[in-house]
Amino acid sequence: MAGRDKLLNKARTSPGNLRFEEICQLAEEYGFEFKRQGGSSHRIYKHPNVFKLMNFQNVNGMAKAYQVKQLLNAIDNLPDVEEETN
Numbered sequence: 001m002a003g004r005d006k007l008l009n010k011a012r013t014s015p016g017n018l019r020f021e022e023i024c025q026l027a028e029e030y031g032f033e034f035k036r037q038g039g040s041s042h043r044i045y046k047h048p049n050v051f052k053l054m055n056f057q058n059v060n061g062m063a064k065a066y067q068v069k070q071l072l073n074a075i076d077n078l079p080d081v082e083e084e085t086n
Helices: 002-013 020-029 065-076 080-085
Strands: 033-038 042-046 054-059
Touching: 002 020, 002 065, 020 033, 020 042, 020 054, 020 065, 054 065
Parallel strands: none
Antiparallel strands: 033 042, 042 054
16 A cells, blocks of 8 residues: 555656656556557556546656646546545
């Protein structure tokens, strides 16, 4: 749990400084499931309680800041039940 909170805090304080693998890890920590990969630079994630797919792009090992913000918005809007089960 502490690692997840630390990663979430890093994403919130510096969304432009999150590595691609970290955004993927954060998504998985909050229940997003890897669905498919588009080429070598895009990964698509889906959450059962989120209508929109999450698309993360790898740019020289880093995540795009706007995609980090989209993930944070989705995490903030997850039902409270999700928080309790993780």
